[in-house]
Amino acid sequence: MGHLPFWPESASTNAGNVDALYIFLLLVSGIMTMLIFTVLTVFAVRFRKRRGQRAVQIEGSNQLELTWSIIPFCVMMVFFIWGAVIYFQERTPPQDADEVYTVAKQWMWKFEHKGGQREINELHVPVGRDVKMIMTSQDVIHSFFVPAFRLKQDVLPGRYTTLWFHATKPGTYHLFCSQYCGTQHSGMVGWVVVMEPRDYEAWMSAGGGNQPLAVTGEKLFSELGCVTCHRSDTQGRGPDLAGVFGKSVLLEDGRTVIADENYVRESILEPAAKIVRGFKPVMPTFQGQVSDEQLNALVDYVKSLARPQSGQPGNTNGVATPQP
Amino acid sequence: MATAVVSDSGERETYLNSGYGLKSWLLTVDHKRIALLYLMSITFFFFIGGFFALLIRLELLTPGGGLVQSDTYNKLFTMHGQVMVFFFVIPGVPAVLGNFLIPLMIGAKDLAFPRINLLSWYLYVIGGILMIYTILNGGVDTGWTFYTPLSTEFLKTNVISAALGVFVAGFSSILTGLNFIVTIHRMRAPGMTWNRLPLFVWAHYATSIIQVLGTPVVAITIVLVALERLFHLGVFNPALGGDPLLFQHLFWFYSHPAVYIMILPSMGIVSEIVCCFSRKRIFGYKAMTLAVVGIAVIGFLVWAHHMFVAGISLYAALIFSLLSYFVAVPSAIKVFNWTATMYKGSITYQTPMLYAFGFIGLFTIGGLTGLFLACLGMDVHVHDTYFVIAHFHYIMVGGMVMAYLGGMHFWWPKISGRMYPEGWGKLAALIVFIGFNLTFFPQFILGYMGMPRRYHMYPPEFQILNVLSTAGATILAVGYLLPMIYFTWSMRYGDPAPSNPWNAAGLEWQTHSPPPTFNFDEQPVVTWEAYNYDEMDEIPEIREVPVAN
């Protein structure tokens, strides 16, 4: 859709999908509404009270009841399936998306790119690339909402939620917090700036001197002493983290979990929650010792260990040893 | 059977004149008097909530927010929501019309537990006083949903007194529901079998199930919120290992079915009105009864469709989306059946029928936009925007308030013994309809444009639609004030009502207007089906009260 009045801009692949669904829903429900209104009007006029004419009593008809139960239900199943397909697309980020870490707090949005660039209430993204938001909140529940992308995800304290989009049109779009978050809720707004790739590269390098997130993470990893246990040689008291991210991990109690952002986060804050098989719960908790930003850096570092070629910031552990 | 003519002599003893003085009202156990107590208190809260709504709309005239501070604005929408939801829409129809009419409709002398009925009014009043205290003490700004951890850890306002108010009002609602279920099971007149019950009674039966089984869950949840605030328990606090989504699960487990507490009784009213003014049996009585009970039961299975973007699991979202469509089917059945009822009828257009028309139309729109919200991909975009606001106001204001006003007009002769001025009634119905649509239709567009709810300030491109909405709200306010004025006027100056001014079917029309304290002079015995309009005469011509009186 272009820029019709009363129609929001659409600037992502998802926006087109949602618009199509919306138009379909509008059409079907418009037809239904017209149908009911027309019938109501016709009946209201046709069967208005006339002298000497009495109402004809009708008990009802099971056939009719079934008809107007089943047909709408089938139509609704189309709504359901179509909506579910879009939802699954929205919730399944592509593997190689650019990642932006987001920390929401009362009442601002803090973004950090993988390259270490930080922004507040403004998010610069390139057109034509997949971008994945990895979001958490420092205090209450917020919600990341970009109408032009037709996307929204609540941002929760104590946990990551994610969201991804593929911007299609350069421009500046509204960013809203859509979950009521306290006094300045309506001030927790910002802009998503979608840029041509060239402009984006220029913007990314403009700040200069930024330390990539994974490097910050690596530094923290040694400062906090993580590296003394999480080592590649067999002497380590904790599992080697190379190549772990994104894989499934077998736990002490027999369950398996996918080592995603939330798992890494939880393992730092609540090490005893999910012990990898073969290890003892000896790691102390880092709850209260690392900020949300630092956690993001650590998570990104662990993530970088799973990608030997690209994000490898020159660590000793080049080989991904199999899990013990 | 329509010959049970009752002479309305002047000095007949009625429930209204059987006792005088404050005590005879405040200590009454007569369900009709309690209904009137509710009527007054609920009207009071309706106007308080409406006042907040008007302030909200005035504030939103300009994008920059000049009228009040953000802080105040947040309190306004919170208290608008809490007052309207817990003190008007939920108790509205059941506690006033249900209370008044159920014993009359089933041929009983009173509800099964008259003293509990009075107790539930007092609980309502206590809850209301706590709410008023909250308002006067500086208000509360949690949003009516009390979402944690905002409500438990971050806000400095009167969360606990507001929570307590909601808690106490909740028990009022539970006791009302309990009373209705027992009454409908145990107090029916001889011959009044389940298949002869008016749909109004069926609707209240279904509503009561939700009140009894749903409300306790929100009650304990609210208690946990208060305890968490007082003692920092951590059940919903992520900093202490709690899950804020658990609060949302427990809250919506009640608060979604609560939507059906709001709308089911209204559906009952509309069934009565449509039949009466079409002079027809209801089309598909069985289907209608199954539909109300179906809505009540399935309504319990769909709550997490309020949480599609909250961070619940994908699979849970899928289940809840699917189940949400199941509840749409019985709702659709109801709309179709009302429409079909009018087929080959002999329709007249008195005020109640106008409201019923309004209800069917607005409920259709509200219901269909509900399908948008149940649709996962769609909901992600419109969730927490004005689309949601418009949707549920179409159901609650377009649905519940329309039907409530329709019902008030329909049964006003029975309640007060006086006719309301028909001309004014029609005028008010028209104003309400126009004002309502102007207020809330633009909000659908605003929502799809992306305007989030609960926003004190908004980007200027949304202003035109907001101005339209505010204009509508002022019209709506006039529409609501009018009935209030002429109902009051009619209590003194209205024409005396005959016992059955509409020649309507139903036991409540076979006793005097207003009824005696024990409802019937003789125990009625029912030998006919509901809505036996084939045996009823046409609606008598009602002398219009000159408008300029």
Place this chain on the structure above:
Amino acid sequence: MQTSQAAVDEHAHENPALLHHFATAEQQKNAAGLGMWLFLAQEVMFFGGLFCAYLVYRYKYFGDFGSASQQLDIRLGTTNTVVLICSSLTVVLAIRAVQLGKRMALVFWLLATILLGLAFLGIKADEYAEKFEKHHVPGPSFNYHELLPGQEKFPAAERQYANPHHAEMFFSLYFAMTGMHALHMIIGVGLFGFLAYKAWRGKYTPKYYTPIENAGLYWHFVDIVWIYLFGLLYLIDRHR
């Protein structure tokens, strides 16, 4: 009006407990019974919210719930279970007594119930006091690291690194659930006190004892809640 007033008077002669709006005593009794059961259904959902919270966190923090549960005194818990079961028996015997028209027996069994109820509450208060002493009450003073005798059998690692927040969650739910239960007990004891007084005055006969019956239903329900609370709160991972 006259007729119905007469009807009321007529009933008043038959049975002073029959309220005006019921046709028969049977109808009144059935109404009261159904009302009570609906009230209990409401109570099920009321506690259901707490059980739901318990279920979620037990699922999430199973291990820590187990170790926190060890901190509860199983002897006191079991004693309380037995006390409550006994009180259920005394209630049943009270109803039997009123059905047989034995006034003093009724009063006796009601008093016995009250006594057992108070015993339960006393033991509960003792348990609570112990929790305060051990700093196991959720809040700023909560401390889960000072473990108690009986904890030595755990490997050091487990003892050290169980997440205190999760243990605190267990105790939060423990206090919320048992507290809500105790509140119901207190109401029940008060109710029985009232009924015992009226029973002593001879208000209840084999023909009319609905209040006793309904209070009994309430008491049994409270007993059932405890049966579940006992299993869920006290008996996790005891074998370790």
Place this chain on the structure above:
Amino acid sequence: MSEHNSASEPTSEQTPEHISSLGSCLAIWVALLAGTTLTVAAAFIDLGPFNTIVALTIATIKATLVVLFYMHVKYTHEKLTGLVIVSAIFFLFILLALSMADYTTRLWR
């Protein structure tokens, strides 16, 4: 006033109230105490995941005994009581099951 009788549920005219025999009262009491002993004993035996199941099963059996005998549900002619109990349990089940449907299928669990 005889025709005054309510048309509600077909109430069996003046059913004599069931009076529990002293023996059955005591028998149930003994069964409940035995259940308590059993459940405490079972808790100290390592049954793996079955510990919870055993504890809940015994609790449910005890609760059923109380409902059927002490609360007289077994002797009542009233089908409605059963309906109320079943619907309370049903809706409790819905609350627990659908909430857990979320918690057990979250990918990060």
